[in-house]
Amino acid sequence: MFTDALKVLTKEKEPLSHTRSSEGLAFCNRLFELERELKDLSPEDRYTARLEQSRPVLEAFLAWLKENKRAALPKSPLGKVITYCLNQWPRLEGILLDGRLEISNNRAERGIKPFVIGRKNWLFANTPKGAKASAIIYSIVETAKANGLSPFHYLMHLFEKLPNMDLTDPVAMENVLPWSKALPASCFSGAKPLV
Template sequence: MARYQQRLEKSRPILDLFSERLNEQKDRVLPKRALGKAITYCLNQWNHLEAFLLDGHLEIDNNRSERFIEPFVIGRKNWMFSNTQRGARGSAIMYSVVGTAKEYGLSPYHYLRYLFETLPNMDVTNKEELDKVLPRSTDVPSICKVPGKREANKKIVPKTQF
């Protein structure tokens, strides 16, 4: 709630001034020029720009997302050499599992080992049982957790994400 209030007090006036300037300038510049295109783009995306003001839990930037997808960008060239589409899909799934484990403060090695030992012995069609082994679960053994890693991310990531 405090972060939300601070954003309204500090960021809202800056965004209002920026919006005012954009609207002033849009009629003064040629729409086909780079500045005209930039102003039009910014005004068309305005609701996305100010979305962080709606909820204090929302991040102000996408740095966390960028860090999360970095391995995919790096791995993209490696996937070109996957022999099959199925192999490339398997690699992408592993990147996703490892990235999500890291976001939840888990050691990828220990978490994957836990999954490889647990999944063969359970009914993976049972959603409740499967939820118990997801990175967000409180049932994941402490051996999988990285000591001293903050667990604040657990509150931010929606339950529908893996």
């Protein structure tokens, strides 16, 4: 979002070396840089490292946002970005509460991208039931991918197991969920786990 504000400045031919938009972008870039450095840590170690390294950057960024909110015009690109950041602040601070949380929702957005791109082609989804069926199948497929499963093989496993299962048995249902350790090796055939 700060990059959008910088694009407006570029069009206006203002110097970009030291603008408020570039300062805001620098905070964001630093936070993402820290996340790249911490990505291979366990959730517990990432949590601890975030408290030590990311918290000071977040505190400085919040102070910067509050200070610059008063100076930026509310309807200007920078003013809109600052307002957006402040409105989303509780979600961003969530990374300080749990090492499993990611700093952005890019993975989730990539997961729904095939659905968004293809939705115009799926005429069967022109009814609420069609849309619900489409949402269910895409949720299953993308969750399978996120857990390192081959969607095709996982769906085949579900189609074989579910008709013969007691769907009210929570233990039986837990054994067919995409993160279950009880899944057969065939479900992982050709799978490419998300990174």
